[in-house]
Amino acid sequence: MLCETCRVRVLVGLSGGVDSSVAAAMLLEEGHDVVAATMKLWGGSGDSGCCSVGDVDDARRVAARLGIDHHVFNFSEEFEQSVVVPYAKAHALGRTPNPCIECNRHLKFRRFLDRAVRLGFDAVATGHHARIANHGPDSLPRLLRGRDAAKDQSYVLSMLTVRELSKVLLPVGELTKPEVRSRAAALSLQTAAKPDSQEVCFIAAGPGQGPRERFLAERIELHPGRIVDHATGSVVGTVPAVELVTVGQRRGLGASASGPRYALEIDAASATVMVGSQDDLLTETVELIQRTWVQGPLPVGAVVLAQASAHGRPRPVTLTETGVRYLDGPGRRVAPGQTIALYTGDEVVGSGIAA
Amino acid sequence: MSTGDRDPTVYLDHAATTPMRAEAVAAMLPFLAGSFGNPSGSHRIARTARRALDDARETLAVLLGAHPGDVVFTSGGTEADNLAVFGIATGSGTALCSAVEHPAVLQACLAVGGSVVRVDRRGVVDLDMLVDQLDEKVRIVSVMLVNNETGVRQPLETVVALVRDRAPRALVHTDAVQAFSWLDVAAMTAGADLVSVSAHKFGGPKGVGVLVARDRATPLRPMLRGGPQERERRAGTQNVAGVVAMAAAAEANVRDREEASRRVLKLSTRLVEGILGAVPQVHEAVAPGLRIDAICNLGIEGVEGEELLMVLDELGVCASAGSACASGAIEPSHVLLAMGRSTEEAKHHVRLSLGHGTTQADIDSAVPAFAEAVERLRS
Numbered sequence: 001m002l003c004e005t006c007r008v009r010v011l012v013g014l015s016g017g018v019d020s021s022v023a024a025a026m027l028l029e030e031g032h033d034v035v036a037a038t039m040k041l042w043g044g045s046g047d048s049g050c051c052s053v054g055d056v057d058d059a060r061r062v063a064a065r066l067g068i069d070h071h072v073f074n075f076s077e078e079f080e081q082s083v084v085v086p087y088a089k090a091h092a093l094g095r096t097p098n099p100c101i102e103c104n105r106h107l108k109f110r111r112f113l114d115r116a117v118r119l120g121f122d123a124v125a126t127g128h129h130a131r132i133a134n135h136g137p138d139s140l141p142r143l144l145r146g147r148d149a150a151k152d153q154s155y156v157l158s159m160l161t162v163r164e165l166s167k168v169l170l171p172v173g174e175l176t177k178p179e180v181r182s183r184a185a186a187l188s189l190q191t192a193a194k195p196d197s198q199e200v201c202f203i204a205a206g207p208g209q210g211p212r213e214r215f216l217a218e219r220i221e222l223h224p225g226r227i228v229d230h231a232t233g234s235v236v237g238t239v240p241a242v243e244l245v246t247v248g249q250r251r252g253l254g255a256s257a258s259g260p261r262y263a264l265e266i267d268a269a270s271a272t273v274m275v276g277s278q279d280d281l282l283t284e285t286v287e288l289i290q291r292t293w294v295q296g297p298l299p300v301g302a303v304v305l306a307q308a309s310a311h312g313r314p315r316p317v318t319l320t321e322t323g324v325r326y327l328d329g330p331g332r333r334v335a336p337g338q339t340i341a342l343y344t345g346d347e348v349v350g351s352g353i354a355a
Numbered sequence: 356m357s358t359g360d361r362d363p364t365v366y367l368d369h370a371a372t373t374p375m376r377a378e379a380v381a382a383m384l385p386f387l388a389g390s391f392g393n394p395s396g397s398h399r400i401a402r403t404a405r406r407a408l409d410d411a412r413e414t415l416a417v418l419l420g421a422h423p424g425d426v427v428f429t430s431g432g433t434e435a436d437n438l439a440v441f442g443i444a445t446g447s448g449t450a451l452c453s454a455v456e457h458p459a460v461l462q463a464c465l466a467v468g469g470s471v472v473r474v475d476r477r478g479v480v481d482l483d484m485l486v487d488q489l490d491e492k493v494r495i496v497s498v499m500l501v502n503n504e505t506g507v508r509q510p511l512e513t514v515v516a517l518v519r520d521r522a523p524r525a526l527v528h529t530d531a532v533q534a535f536s537w538l539d540v541a542a543m544t545a546g547a548d549l550v551s552v553s554a555h556k557f558g559g560p561k562g563v564g565v566l567v568a569r570d571r572a573t574p575l576r577p578m579l580r581g582g583p584q585e586r587e588r589r590a591g592t593q594n595v596a597g598v599v600a601m602a603a604a605a606e607a608n609v610r611d612r613e614e615a616s617r618r619v620l621k622l623s624t625r626l627v628e629g630i631l632g633a634v635p636q637v638h639e640a641v642a643p644g645l646r647i648d649a650i651c652n653l654g655i656e657g658v659e660g661e662e663l664l665m666v667l668d669e670l671g672v673c674a675s676a677g678s679a680c681a682s683g684a685i686e687p688s689h690v691l692l693a694m695g696r697s698t699e700e701a702k703h704h705v706r707l708s709l710g711h712g713t714t715q716a717d718i719d720s721a722v723p724a725f726a727e728a729v730e731r732l733r734s
Contacts, residue, residue, distance in 0.1 A: 072684040073684065120731065
């Protein structure tokens, strides 16, 4: 367990962005013994996307500016195996995976954390906008939303447990994004004005569906599919690739006399997209797999808030044996593969992946 | 090399680069300020520089077993290797190189549509495969004298004989960048048509090297055009200070070579035996008889090279593993992969390389540090 007032040896994951730069600076100001490392996760020597050479250069310069050692960890193989391959496989099954969460689960808070511990560090730190309370020998750590509601990233950390949290520091969770940027500027860090990272890091940026489609087309077979009306069972159209359709999607599925059609279900095996009206999309329950609990399981019947996307509206639910049941009326179906983060107030209590 | 009593750093990464020799530093200083001339000029200041350049060219020619006209000054080993391949190969199927070449040869060879000759598990080029791949289309065959990651020596004389016999039109290039500090490169490369060396590996400055290009390698197609320098094989004002320092380093190196080699044999044996004795489940990547003494590549079970290097660094020992990509991340060694090791195995290797300044005190600090680092990471 970490002691909040003691000096600890901390390995900060410096991504080359502004948040982790400021995180490193704050840890130094607090008197910790700080070393920085950048994970090389993706991309050859190209200079685009996440963990590009440019980002690593930025991280190295920030570390130099702060006067701390900087290392580069080559985790590209693990990233491929635990994030990229499962991402493509999930799409092949008609699911909608969240690779950022898998990267946090397998790379940042497992591979990176395990290495840090082996190297003798007491903790790792990242630039995520979330807070950890109750670091200390006598209590279990709690994961809270970041102070800046608009930038809160607790959702993508919701699968962490006390096992990891007891060795994690998230200094910028106490700041708003403008405060982060002004601190970076005050320290003359070159990352101060760098834009926030967007979208899936290993897919080249670009408008619309094109980049994702090109990426997946290189890794999985894309199949044209039929659009089937769930009420009548009749084929009402086709899609160019069933693997690219997401449950809840409206675009590209046409309209019926009663209004736009929404994807209700995707069956990749039969290349079928089941569609219906907006009302058909509503559900009382969400079944969850790979459930995690920050401190330990909550009992069936417990009332918590469920959030189905990074900045989605938290909705009150009650826990069931296998998932959650909405308490304030039905909600839209959650695309299989998406994470549901569970909160009480501002505190993350657990997570699961929509079945 | 300990850099002084108060700095406990033990530098065992001489194959990456080695400190400049005092003779080389002294030789280059006058050409950084006073004798600053452009050797292509015609006035007295230029003539002084020209004279120094010509002297250095003659010195290096003798030390490399070449004629002064064969010596092409380059910006280092990579340019020399690139120039050999790009200067001779004429397209797809015209270049061959071993699978364990430095990327400066390997990537150039692949870029012109050349082929790669595999090596055996020991890291030695497979001569049967070479014979199979030699045909009348091949114009250049490149096989290094000493591998930079494992220290393995390649049978260059046999390669030359096979090429002369099977592909008489082809030239032989050898990358002698790692060899020059320790071996009699002039004698060993006498049969090769093209030879690369790099100053900073033998006590000269970074950013300067030589490609020896003998008569048979003429004409050599230049990569840099725009001037008559280096007989139109490499345009651009020569790095006079660097070239002068390189010649001084080469002279000092050849003068000390036998004595230094004897010392490094003892130190490297002490290092490897010390580590193998103190740390269980460590093995040498190659048998000692196959490699030069100065390069020791060790596989450590259960410990990743990337992590071991960090702890060694913390304990004051500088070593390396694999080669760094543009981001600085360590890539699994293509040399070990070519030797049949898996990616996973290749990740568990580190290279310790000794230099002229390495002392017994260095080795006696490195061995316990290595043992401590491995133990820390295994616990």
